[in-house]
Amino acid sequence: MLSRQRLPRILATKTPTALTRPRARAFSSVPLSVRPGRQSALRLQTLSRTGSQVSLSNFSSYSPLGKQKDGFFDGQVEPLSEEEMKANLEKAKAKAEAEAEEKGVSEAKLSSSDTPPGNSGQGAPESPDSKGSAAGGAASGSAGDGAGDGGRRGRKPGDRALTKPQVPEIYPQVLAIPIAKRPLFPGFYKAITIRDPDVANAIMEMIKRGQPYVGTFLFKDENADDDIIRSPDEVHDVGVFAQITSAFPIKPGGEGNGITAIVYPHRRIRLSSLIPPGAADASKPGEITEPAPPEPIPKPTEEAAQKGDVVASFEESAVVQKPDAAQKTLSPTSFLKKFPVSLVNVENLTEEPFDPKSPVIRAVTNEIVNVFKEVASMNALFRDQVSTFSMSQSAGNVGGEPAKLADFAAAVSAGEPSELQDVLSSLNVEERLHKALSLLKKEQLNAELQSKITKDVESKITKRQREYWLMEQMKGIRRELGIESDGKEKLVEKFKEKADKLAMPEAVRKVFDDELNKLAHLEPAASEFNVTRNYLDWLTQIPWGLRSAENFGIQNAITVLDEDHYGLKDVKDRILEFIAVGKLRGTVEGKILCFVGPPGVGKTSIGKSIARALNREYYRFSVGGLTDVAEIKGHRRTYVGALPGRVIQALKKCKTENPLILIDEIDKIGRGHQGDPSSALLELLDPEQNSSFLDHYMDVPVDLSKVLFVCTANMTDTIPRPLLDRMEVIRLSGYVADEKMAIAEKYLAPQAQDLAGLKNVDVNLTKEAIEELIKSYCRESGVRNLKKQIEKVYRKSALKIVQDLGEEVLPESEALTDEGKTALEESETKSESSDNSETNQAATEASEKETTEKPRVALKVPDSVHVVIDKENLKDYVGPPIFTSDRLFDVTPPGVIMGLAWTQMGGAAMYIESIVQSSLTSNSRPSLEITGNLKTVMKESTTLAYSFAKSLMAKEFPDNHFLDKAKIHLHVPEGAVQKDGPSAGVTMATSLLSLALDTPVNPTVAMTGELTLTGKVLRIGGLREKTVAARRAGCKMVIFPEDNLSDWLELPENIKEGIEGRPVSWYSEVFDLIFPDLDREKANKSRIREVKKAHDEDTSDNDE
Structure with missing residues (x-):
């Protein structure tokens, strides 16, 4: 029976028809997925809005069916009375007869009209029965505006609702369209896009001819994108036989050749063979190539009148046309041979027989229905699709159509393509239901997870909004009652009080007042409020006008500097001069000092001693590897988390305008894409500019002229020249053995003994042991390594004492104080009375905590312990x-000379070796091979020394042709170390001459100096460091350029002690010092002649 409330909707939407009015066509034939203001759906519905409570789109939020909102699976609808049903049938018969009479008129209109294939508004041309597109029509619904199809106006939509299109039962050859991602399922609309122009033209031709049937098959490759099947292996063999209900261009206005087609799958088919594009004509002799359209059957069946559906699908409204003898020879797709498209021969698939009342099928069906309800309750989109499906069923209850229910479950699930294809390929209904249920379960899990995430996010947002709303209400109430203010007034008063205690310059005070006024008018919730507050905080943290009282006592400074450092006379004298000038003037100005020297000589530590001697605050920061200018000049306030530079931070920490700021490792400052920090230091370290230093963050001038800047560096080569020019450089050389001995006895040994816990223990590190450490373990310029070795000695002594005496004489319990014993007893009592339910892990954590918090005291070593470290047992410790x-070399062979080099680590003794590679003959050719990782300058020095040596030999020893014939190899040991510099020319020439004269050189003589081609000895650098290295190497004489005599005279006597300095201007002076007892007659003899004579004697003996 028909439902009373559904009859108007059935009459309005029973059959899809083609509309002729342009306005109606433009709306009804365009799928819902592309209409303005609509969203894409899994399948498109053709419901009319005329007088209907059911939404046109399957995305409708309205879900009730019948009288119950949640009973859309129960089929509980109000039945029609017999009188209403008879009236409806009679009315339908009358309308069908009227349409049959006007058939001739429609055919005439069809033949006289010229409809373009690509017109998106028309869909398919009207068939001879005037019911839209042939065999079912291509239009997707009725406009419901009173316009009839085929040009007939004034008809109501219900007048043509009962005329049913026909779907051929047997259609052996169809146009094949491959699809990707998801297969199509019978009974559910799908919009597909065709971009191949040939396939699009073929589809429009099929619609025009009234044969809009295709076969769709799923690609096996998910990433495939084509409109033609090239091989049967590309697609799955099971697909669907579908009808194209409408088609329209992809681009508005009909531009391009692509179309979007709305298809309605009818049944499952299997691909039996493929006719690829370009194959021979598939039609056989005797086939009729232009089939006549099937005659419609306008008479409705009683079954259709009894259906209570809201939506009439093609499957329900189509009458199966039985094939007869004439139809068996038809080839409806023969006209497609002119298109390069893929055709397939197919066979229909039918479901295996099943018992709808089977307990298994009913149970799985009910479970699917339950899952549908659960998912629909969590997903509104899913609920609309389920609601639309339930209204389109021919049976009153979905349980009567389990096969279609399984197809619907797969159609709405977001499963993998292979899983969906398995459902489509399953002809066993029970198996299909199980696979569909599996897909629905996954959908249910996804919906539950999505619902949980949504609820969690909503709960957090709601909680925050509620807390914010309550806080704002509470602030308002407190403000109205006068109980509490927002704190802004107190903050403003606090800044005013701090500013009143400072002697701000006038320009700075004006900026402060402006910013304070801005803060007073800002809301605390504004982002600018925090920025302004932080700026005012920094502005009032700078010690404007606050200075520490300096100590101008000369004797006090000497005492403090001598307490911390031994030697460093130049540095101490410069600080005393600084104090004396300040005492005479009554005021002091800032200075910029730079200490340059090897590591470990006390550059950094002397800075702290200077601050203590002057009674200044001390702040140190390193710029080694610094690449960001903002670390010096600060960040601009527009950046999030901006801060002032390190200098402003130093003033804030020191709270005085005249601290001592130590800038460490200034020679290792970097440069990057964020600027050049060394250039930023130019303003900071210039006494003429730093009185108004401008930090990017503060943006007000800050006076740094009272700051004493001390910089440290290992070398000056990497410091930019403009920056180096602004600093007063004080060079610190390495320590000699005597200085190291004094430093170890006065500073290093006592500190190491105290750190090892042996302050009151009789541990004696003898002077002989320290001398052995300096001589055999620590030959570097500084004392850092010596400090490490001394600390190692005392640590080994402490370990030996504890191992020998500590465990027996001093038990662990005696190491606790009275408070520690009490805490131990309390912890043990608590441990015994603790609850047994506590886990072992918790008990362990508590025990560890108690053990850590026990107060401890130093162990007292008995007075009977005595440890002596001397030269004999020193190796047991280090x-x-x-x-x-x-x-x-204790004894140097000919060709080996000791040179002197300068490195960042200080001075070093550098040997140069020369040898002859082969015996000399009259046929020998001279050559010089150089090794030792020498760089460009030293290589050039080697070449120059070789040329000079050959020139000197030719002049002084003309009969000695050694250098004219010898193959010489010159090497500088320690090839892993790069070597370069202009001070090895004298040493290299001496090495070559010693080899040529076959005369060794005194091993206690070292030399340095650069040589010109004519024999002039040029000035070198680092004479102090080189002299220290020569003394460490046990040299007795140092030969250096005469231009460096002033440097030699400035050296302390303790450095020059035991060394004879010999300045030279020309190499002839060096030659006389090196070879004082040379036998010139012997040296002038040709070694080549002797070799030749010996060779001739050997030849004559062999002849005899």
């Missing part, structure tokens, strides 16, 4: 000696 001799 291992075997590293250096076993003072020099690399």
Whole structure:
């Protein structure tokens, strides 16, 4: 029976028809997925809005069916009375007869009209029965505006609702369209896009001819994108037989060749064979190539009148046309041979017989229905699709159509393409239901997870909004009652009080007042409020006008500097001069000092001693590897988290305008894409500019002229020249053995003994042991390594004492104080009375906490313990000696000379070796091979020394042709170390001459100096460091350029002690010092002649 409330909707939407009015066509034939203001759906519905409570789109939020909102699966609808049903049938019969009479008129209109294939508004041309597109029509619904199809106006939509299109039962050859991602399922609309122009033209031709049937098959490759099947292996063999209900261009206005087609799958088919594009004509002799359209059957069946559906699908309204003898020879797709498209021969698939009342099928069906309800309750989109499906069923209850229910479950699930294809390929209904249920379960899990995430997010947002609303209400109430203010007034008063205690310059005070006024008018919730507050905080943290009282006592400064450092006379004298000038003037100005020297000589530590001697605050920061200018000049306030530079931070920490700021490792400052920090230091370290230093964050001038800047560096080569020019450089050389001994006895040994816990223990590190450490373990310029070795000695002594005496004489319990014993007893009592339910992990954590918090005192070593470290047992504490001799060569062979080099680590003794590679003959050719990782300058020095040596030999020893014939190899040891510099020319020339004259050189003589081609000895650098290195190597004489005599005279006597300095201007002076007892007659003899004579004697003996 028909439902009373559904009859108007059935009459309005029973059959899809083609509309002729342009306005109606433009709306009804365009799928819902592309209409303005609509969203894409899994399948498109053709419901009319005329007088209907059901939404046109399957995305409708309205879900009730019948009288119950949640009973859309129960089929509980109000039945029609017999009188209403008879009236409806009679009315339908009358309308069908009227349409049959006007058939001739429609055919005439069809033949006279010229409809373009690509017109998106028309869909398919009207068939001879005037019911839209042939065999079912291509239009997707009725406009419901009173306009009839085929040009007939004034008809109501219900007048043509009962005329049913026909779907051929057997359609053996169809146009094949491959699809990707998801297969199509019978009974559910789908919009597909065709971009191949040939396939699009073929589809429009099929619609025009009234044969809009295609076969769709799923690609096996998910990423495939084509409109033609090239091989049967590309697609799955099971697809669907579908009808194109409408088609329209992809681009508005009909531009381009692509179309979007709305298809309605009818049944499952299997691909039996493929006719690829370009194959021979598939039609056989005797086939009729232009089939006549099937005759419609206008008479409705009683079954259709009894259906209570809201939506009439093609499957329900189509009458199956039985094939007869004539139809068996038809080839409806023969006209497609002119299109390069893929055709397939197919066969229909039918479901295996099943018992709808089977307990298994009913149970799985009910479970699917339950899952549908659960998912629909969590997903509004899913609920609309389920509601639309339930209204389109021919049966009153979905349980009567389990096969279609399984197809619907797969159609709405977001499963994998292979899983969906398995459902489509399953002809066993029970198996299909199980697979569909599996897909629905996954959908249910996804919906539950999505629902949980949505609820969590909403709860957090709601909670925050509620807290914010309550806080704002509470602030308002407190403000009205006068109980509490928002704190802004107190903050303003606090800044005013701090500013009144400072002597701000007038320009700074004006900026402060402006910012304070801005803060008073800002809301605390504004982002600018925090920025202004932080700026005012920094502005009032700078010690404007606050200075520490300096100590101008000369004797006090000497005492403090001598307490912390031994030697460093130049540095101490400069600080005393600084104090004396300040005492005479009554005021002091800032200075910029730069200490340059090897590591470990006390550059950084002397800065702290200077601050203590002057009674200034001390602040240190390193710029080694610094690449960001903002670290010096600060960040601009527009950036989030902006801060002032390190200098402003130093003033805030020191709280005085005249601190001592130590800038460490200034020679290792970097440069990057964020600027050049060394250039930023130019303003900071210039006494003429730093009185108005401008930080980017503060943006007000800050006076740094009272600050004493001390910089440290290992070398000046990497410091930019403009920056170096602004600093007063004080060079610190390395320590000699005597200085190291004094430093170790006065500073290093007592500190190491105290750190090892042996302050009151009789541990004696003898002077002989320290001398052995300096001589055999620590030959570097500084004392850092010496400090490490001394600390190692005392640590080993502490370990030995504890191992020998500590465990027996001093039990652990006696190490606790009275408070510690009490805490231990309380912890043990608590441990015994603790609850047994506590876990072992918790008990362990508590025990560890108690053990950590126990107060401890130092262990007292008995007075009977005595440890002596002397030269004999020193290796038991620090291992075997590293250096076993003072020099690399105790006796130097000919060609080996000791040179002196300067490095960042200080001075070093550098040997140069030369040898002859082969015996000399009259046929020998001279050559010079150079090794030792020498760079460009030293290589050029080697070439120059070789040329000079050959020139000197030719002049002084004309009969000695050694250098004219010898193959010489010159090497500088320690090839892993790069070597370069202009001070090895004298040493290299001496090495070559010693080899040529076959005369060794005194091993206690070292030399340095650059040589010109004519023999002039040029000035070099680092004479102090080189002299220290020569003394460490046990040299007795140092030869240096005469231009460096002033440097030699400035050296302390303790450095020059035991060394004879010999300045030279020309190499002839060096030659006389090196070879004082040379036998010139012997040296002038040709070694080549002797070799030749010996060779001739050997030849004559062989002849005899």
